[in-house]
Amino acid sequence: MTTATVLAAELTRSRLSATIGELTQLLYRSAYSTLMRESRDCSISLLSEKGEVLVDRPGPFHGSSYNYLIRRVIERYDDLAPGDVFMTNHPYDAGVPHTPDLAVVVPAFAGDTLVGFSASIAHKSDFGGSVIGSASMDATQLYQEGLLLPVTRVARGADAELDPGVMGIIAANVRTPDLFFGDMRAQLGVTRVGAARLSALAERTGVRVLRDCFAMLLDQGERALRDAISSWPDGEATVTGYLDSDGIRDRPVRITVTARIQGDGMVFDLTESDDQTLGPVNMTRMYGDSAVFYAVISCAAPDFGFNDGIRRVVTIERRPGSLFDPGPTAPVGAATSMQHRLVDLCFEALGELVPGAGSAHSGGSGGTVGIEWASSEQRGRSFQYEVLGTGMGAVHDSDGVSGVTAYYTNLGITPVEVLESQYPVRINRFELVTDSGGAGRYRGGLSYRREYEALAPASVRRRSERGKFPARGVAGGQDGSLATVSIRRADGTVESLPVAGRYELHPHDLLTIEGSGAGGYGDPKTRPAELVLADVRAGIVSVPAAAQAYGVVIDERVELDEQATELARRESR
Incomplete structure (x- = not known):
């Protein structure tokens, strides 16, 4: 050469x-x-x-x-x-x-x-x-x-x-x-x-x-990945996670990932995952590749990025008729939910094998919101489609990132001003949710709360998950919060709804959507008290959560009570 x-x-x-x-x-x-x-x-x-x-x-x-x-x-x-x-x-x-x-x-x-x-x-x-x-x-x-x-x-x-x-x-x-x-x-x-x-x-x-x-x-591309993997210890780790459901049958969907490091190559075995589902959370082989490759590159060669040379290094095993190798008519419209969970589990498995690799689980896809607005005198029938974010899981040396579309989706959240100028809707609140990130030595990213006030009749279709299974914390970190959806009707009644489904809105109904928070990394009691205090002052962590999860006592002046904190942490140990 x-x-x-x-x-x-x-x-x-x-x-x-x-x-x-x-x-x-x-x-x-x-x-x-x-x-x-x-x-x-x-x-x-x-x-x-x-x-x-x-x-x-x-x-x-x-x-x-x-x-x-x-x-x-x-x-x-x-x-x-x-x-x-x-x-x-x-x-x-x-x-x-x-x-x-x-x-x-x-x-x-x-x-x-x-x-x-x-x-x-x-x-x-x-x-x-x-x-x-x-x-x-x-x-x-x-x-x-x-x-x-x-x-x-x-x-x-x-x-x-x-x-x-x-x-x-x-x-x-x-x-x-x-x-x-x-x-x-x-x-x-x-x-x-x-x-x-x-x-x-x-x-x-x-x-x-x-x-x-x-x-x-x-x-x-091949050489960069092989060089990194060859420095890792050989080994095998198996992890399992769940989706809330497939959207049709109200039962969890199991995903099992086994990662094996063998010299300068890797194998990801997905064969123990559930059979393909009736609902649309199946993933084609090609889309499943992207989740696995992303996790490996992020841990092994983030500066180099992806090219097809890495296919020579990473082998993915699947079982025909399963979630990750479905039949040719199986629905796949909500595969993004599965994609996030698969990345979570790949990261968790890598973290068990390689010190400092991987991360706590993310808040997931954040879901999509599709709103079909009925005709009105001011506006014709229109269709509003949004992608929402959640939070990134914490890693071994850093807090998770809040209010973002996690992993390689890397999308933007539509600004409030754009929505209000194009559709019959008012966004009353768009904010991060206090305490939604899992506690840990490194805290999970916070998720969002978005409140829509309908100014015309509308039909909402939402694809999402993490209403039952939270983002998992690792290495002693705590789980993130669950996602929620509710509607406050114009007469004041409040309905709690599944995080995925179809909802009907009437004028001045309030639709509130909260994404799920990301998991924390490490024992929360080892997080420096000064950082917990800073989180409280920033509205990231509440005073009660600081005491319960972190063992950090904040007084009425929003100052650190060092003696009470030392005692609380000593008792927790």
Whole structure:
């Protein structure tokens, strides 16, 4: 390997990373919907001619889906040409997480030579199906979760228009076509720009040099991960966790993860998890890959990030017909809930094997809120779709982060001002919930409370969990708080509701949603009393919780009572 080759590879990495970052911002800025523009539930990648992910960027982690997506395009079409455009939203045929996610693929050429692909995946507010928003907790079959578009060529050749037949089929199946096609054309335009940038890079470096650089980047990804894992002790750990239910049957869903470190490689065994569910919490193989890879990279090679070289290092074992290898018609619309729990358990298993690795459990997905507003004199019928956050679990040397979308979803929470300007709603409260983070030497992240006042009749559909099983603390840390949902009716009556389901709102009803807090790390009684006092003053921890969970006594002046604290902690020991 010559110095010139290494330099070329590093320059290629830098250019790819910078280009993907630029294109990601273009996706956000050109989108129509709040889901893409504000929540930023979209991503883009530039891949090799074989469909290998080379570098990743912050954003929803779709990396493991892209590899499968491009391989399906290559398998189906052997006559790729400049200007071709492919689209799909099929979770099993194309590897996207669930049906509301539209994937767009554009091949890149240098002359007549295929040099790579530009591809994007973006969540649409609606893609048909039995309910607005497509994904719900009520689905029992994939067909109920929206129109299914297999990998399809929708434009052929340079300057070709999108196939009017395919576009007509989509338009006839989505409830908000203007919003859908606005987002879709923004996504298509940015993906085409990505292909043009990749072609320009190939023209600049030469095809052979570029392919050598791609191979070297994949080798570097493999080597970075192997070097880290080889420094870890060999061993095996098994952990189990639960989802509240699958949305249909009111019984817990069991997830079991066994992690094995063997030399410079790892195995994650998911075969002991429950069978596939009737409800939509199943995960396709491709989406399950993303959760496992994220956990490993976060612990072993966070500075390097993801590329497909790590597939040579990490093996994932599944059982056909189970949660993580379901049959081809099993619903997957709420797989994000499963995704968070799988990451939690991977981190917990790694923490048992590797000192300082892993974390306490997160608050979970935070849930989605879809609100269909009825017509009024001021506004027509509209659909509000939000992604909400929770908190990150504490780690061995740091508190968890509060009020964020946990793990690699990395999405934004729609601002209050945007919601109130676009929909008949008033947000009366949006705040962090005191004491929601699990106590520990390092405290879990706090979750949110959001209160909606309906200004028109509405139907709410919510996908969420952690109403029964809290975020687990580790190494002596305490669990986070549970999620809750309630409605205060206009007459003053209050209804406590399941954290996932369908709710009907009338004008001036108050819908209050609280996410679940994250778990703590380590014995709370070992947290420095000064930090507990600072948390009390900041409204993060209440005075009673400071005494009960941390053994720290705060007086009426909100000052530390050192003598009482020393006595309380001595007695607790």
